[in-house]
Every structure is written in C-alpha cells, then in structure tokens.
Amino acid sequence: MESASVTAFCPGHISGYFLPVIHENPDKSGSIGGGLVLSEGVRVVARQNPISSVKIFKSDKTGLPEQIGDTSPVIMDLLKKMSVHAAIETTCYLPIGSGYGMSAAALLGTAHAVNSLFNLGLSSHDCIKIAHQVEVMHRTGLGDVSACQSGGAVIRKTPGPDGEIRRLMNLRPIYAITLGPIKTSSILTSPSWMDKISKAFPDYIPETVDELFLASREFAEKSGLISEEVRTVLKVCDDNRVLASMTMLGCGVFAIGKTAEAILNMFGEVYRLTLSPGGPRILHGERCS
Numbered sequence: 621m622e623s624a625s626v627t628a629f630c631p632g633h634i635s636g637y638f639l640p641v642i643h644e645n646p647d648k649s650g651s652i653g654g655g656l657v658l659s660e661g662v663r664v665v666a667r668q669n670p671i672s673s674v675k676i677f678k679s680d681k682t683g684l685p686e687q688i689g690d691t692s693p694v695i696m697d698l699l700k701k702m703s704v705h706a707a708i709e710t711t712c713y714l715p716i717g718s719g720y721g722m723s724a725a726a727l728l729g730t731a732h733a734v735n736s737l738f739n740l741g742l743s744s745h746d747c748i749k750i751a752h753q754v755e756v757m758h759r760t761g762l763g764d765v766s767a768c769q770s771g772g773a774v775i776r777k778t779p780g781p782d783g784e785i786r787r788l789m790n791l792r793p794i795y796a797i798t799l800g801p802i803k804t805s806s807i808l809t810s811p812s813w814m815d816k817i818s819k820a821f822p823d824y825i826p827e828t829v830d831e832l833f834l835a836s837r838e839f840a841e842k843s844g845l846i847s848e849e850v851r852t853v854l855k856v857c858d859d860n861r862v863l864a865s866m867t868m869l870g871c872g873v874f875a876i877g878k879t880a881e882a883i884l885n886m887f888g889e890v891y892r893l894t895l896s897p898g899g900p901r902i903l904h905g906e907r908c909s
C-alpha cells in the first residue's frame with residue numbers, strides 16, 4: 621500500500637516594491653512593501669519516508685510535469701526544523717528564481733502538508749512562522765511568506781507574518797512574462813543593491829491596486845534594477861497605457877487589465893493570473909495513524 625501522503629497548495633507572490641527590514645529576531649525580520657498574491661503557486665505532496673528528499677517539478681502550460689531539481693536546501697532545512705523525515709515533491713507552473721515567490725510557496729505548502737501528514741498539531745500560524753524563519757535565514761526571500769499567508773493585493777506596512785498587512789481584492793486579470801531569472805540572494809546580500817533599494821522605496825502607501833502598480837513602477841525605475849530587456853517591454857506597455865512594472869526579484873514584467881495580454885504576448889509566454897482569494901491550503905490526503 622502506498623505510504624500515507626498529504627497534498628497542499630500555496631499561492632505565489634509577485635513583489636512590486638520592497639524594503640528589507642533585518643532584525644535579530646527572524647519573526648520580526650523580513651520586508652515591507654507591496655505585491656500580488658497569485659492564483660498560481662506551488663503544489664506539494666508530502667509522503668512518509670525514513671530519509672528526507674525533495675524532487676522539484678515544473679509543469680508546462682498543458683500541465684505536463686518535468687523534474688527540474690532533486691534537492692532544495694530550504695525545504696530540507698524546514699523538515700529538520702519540524703523534526704520529521706519525508707519525501708517531498710513540489711510542482712509549479714511559474715518559473716523558479718524569477719520573482720514569483722516560489723521558494724516561499726514551496727516552504728508554506730510543505731510546512732502545512734507535513735503538519736497534516738504527521739499530525740504535528742501545529743496551527744497554520746505556527747507553520748507560517750516556521751516557513752518565514754527558514755526563508756529569511758536563507759535569504760531566498762523576505763516578505764513573500766508574510767504576503768502568501770493569505771490572498772489579495774498586499775501592502776505590508778511592518779515586517780514579518782505578524783506585521784501590519786492590508787489586503788485589497790480585485791478581479792481584473794493579471795499577466796506576467798519572464799525574460800530570465802535573478803538569484804534573489806545575490807541582490808539581498810549585496811550592500812550596494814540594498815542601498816539603492818532603500819533609497820528607491822516609496823514615501824507613500826498605495827490605497828488601490830492601480831496605485832500599487834504606480835508605486836511599484838516608481839520603485840523599479842529608481843532602484844536601477846530594470847534591465848534593457850525589461851525596459852523594452854515596459855515602454856510598449858506605457859505606449860499602450862497599460863499599468864505595468866518589473867517583477868521583483870526577477871527579470872520580468874507584470875501588468876493588469878485585458879489589453880496587457882496581447883502586448884506581453886509579443887515578448888514571450890504570458891502567464892495569465894488573478895489574485896488568489898486565500899493562502900496555503902490542504903488539498904487532500906491521508907494522515908499517518
């Protein structure tokens with residue numbers, strides 16, 4: 621009989637603008653800023669196994685999965701922190717390392733799946749805190765776990781999962797393209813990039829989704845992170861009066877509204893998204909007795 625397994629899903633997150641806030645207490649560390657919690661994310665299957673392992677799958681637009689990785693230091697660290705051994709398989713449609721918060725989604729999905737699989741009795745909030753601690757310790761992200769603990773367009777005013785977070789819901793379609801990855805930790809561990817990012821952070825708080833896009837674009841322009849390729853795409857969006865900005869931290873563009881799809885389509889595969897209505901959730905599975 622196949623060993624017990626639990627499947628969980630967690631939405632991804634596009635950061636539009638962010639400011640790292642590093643504190644000695646990882647629960648208070650993270651970032652402030654704004655972004656979008658996405659309908660696409662990471663599906664995690666956790667199975668009992670005496671030896672922990674991770675397999676990473678990427679699915680194409682037809683849903684066909686292909687294995688792209690056979691380990692994940694953040695997931696292995698999470699399992700150690702939760703004092704369990706399990707075989708973890710993650711699947712995502714959005715590309716890893718391209719500013720869609722896939723590391724955070726994988727951590728949150730795994731923490732919830734493992735908690736259920738082994739009847740650990742942790743609350744969802746406990747799982748969120750553990751995932752956040754691992755993400756921040758590895759510098760694979762700062763604010764994504766806090767954002768992805770629930771849905772909507774997110775304005776994070778203070779850092780950490782218990783920070784002050786405002787969520788706006790909106791039904792307009794969101795589109796994104798990726799022109800290449802950016803290694804998140806390479807930016808987060810660079811003093812010169814951190815200095816530029818701090819100076820670019822907006823001095824006002826968006827009240828609407830449109831204002832979130834405008835604040836994100838202002839941040840992207842001032843941060844110096846926009847590459848020539850991204851600049852080309854943003855210019856066509858501007859010429860067609862489409863609200864758009866750079867996916868942080870990835871070499872890509874995200875935009876809102878129906879007309880955005882045809883424009884982004886000229887530059888590559890377009891990810892068709894909406895705002896997620898919620899955060900991590902168990903999809904199905906049997907628990908260990």
Ligand SMILES: Nc1ncnc2c1ncn2[C@@H]1O[C@H](COP(=O)(O)OP(=O)(O)O)[C@@H](O)[C@H]1O
Pocket residue numbers: 662674676691692693694695710711712715716717718719720721722723724726760761802803804805869
């Ligand atoms: N879907 C996934 N499944 C398992 N591990 C993942 C996944 N996505 C990211 N990771 C782990 O997190 C590390 C950092 O990913 P990162 O560059 O932060 O991606 P993103 O920007 O999409 O969050 C990756 O090298 C990988 O070890």
Ligand SMILES: CC(C)(COP(=O)(O)O)[C@@H](O)C(=O)O
Pocket residue numbers: 633635637638650651652653655717718719720721722723760761762763764804868869870
């Ligand atoms: C922008 C980033 C620091 C990284 O995001 P990603 O590359 O998607 O992991 C994010 O965690 C944030 O704090 O807003």
